[in-house]
Amino acid sequence: MTDSMILSGTANHIDSLRQTLIAGSEKVQQQTILQLAELGNEGLEVLQEFLLKRRENPPTWIDGKAYQVVYNSDAPTAKQFLQTYFPQGIVPLKSACGINYHPLQQLLVNQKFQEADLLTIQQMCEVAGSTAVQRKWLYFTDIDNFPVEDLQTINQLWLIHSEGKFGFSVQREIWLGSGKNWDKLWMKIGWKDGNKWTRYPHEFTWDLTAPKGHLPLSNQLRGVRVIASLLSHPAWL
Structure with missing residues (x-):
């Protein structure tokens, strides 16, 4: 030849x-x-x-x-x-609050999901304001007032850089498919096994072998009101 x-x-x-x-x-x-x-x-x-x-x-x-x-x-x-x-990546990094989501984009492109998860909650607290930053977690009222633009940007970054497996919109889809049954959701996304909650951080799976919807995490152990607000947010309507 x-x-x-x-x-x-x-x-x-x-x-x-x-x-x-x-x-x-x-x-x-x-x-x-x-x-x-x-x-x-x-x-x-x-x-x-x-x-x-x-x-x-x-x-x-x-x-x-x-x-x-x-x-x-x-x-x-x-x-x-x-x-x-594509100097800022392929997801438009829109923010109504001037938050820089480029570091989150870089972590997700590099599949550093645990670090990205920590940065996600940190930046969501920044969006919510100084009180949330100090306490390092969110109230459901913080989510109710969360800008659509920012929540969509965070979700898109997770979704686009996880082969479509991770993101709040993925969790919402599973939640709706489970009839809004929280126990069914926890089981399907790997946050609970029977009566046993998945323990942070070592029992969570920080790569793409995780169940669909496994990440990002939220402080659902404080009750379901935060994640209920997240999954019912106008960003998905």
Whole structure:
């Protein structure tokens, strides 16, 4: 086989992956992203092209997966690409209170879920005000007054960078599917096993093997009013 035939075969393979990435189901897209990640610069170019084409639309976790591959690449061209087109990531970091969510975005892209969880509650307290910052946890009344913009940004960051597994909106979906039964929710998201509550931090799962909806945490052990307010918030309506 000649070099030109090998190059032609490689080009055809990459073009096939490009089409699959655009038109495939989410599961197929995820597999395609992993395949492209193994192809070096040629694969990165396809992923960058994919991200650019989709940046005018609301991001999905597929975009998050493609972004993560480019973000974790050592290629100088990848770093330059992100700095030029996605300096703050792929999720718009909107805040009605001037909160900087870029550190949270970086933790989630790097799959540092435990650190991201701690920063999430810290930043939610910052949104709620100085009293919440001092006590380091939230009242349900803090959530009732929580800006839609900020809650959506926090949720989107978790959702987009967890393959769609984590986020308040995911917990809400499971809660509604359980008939708003709290005990069923705790069991499904891994916060309780029978009558035994999952103990923080060592019994929680801080990676993507966790049950769907496992993260982020909330101070539900103080009662259900905080998470009830979170899952009923106008941000999801």
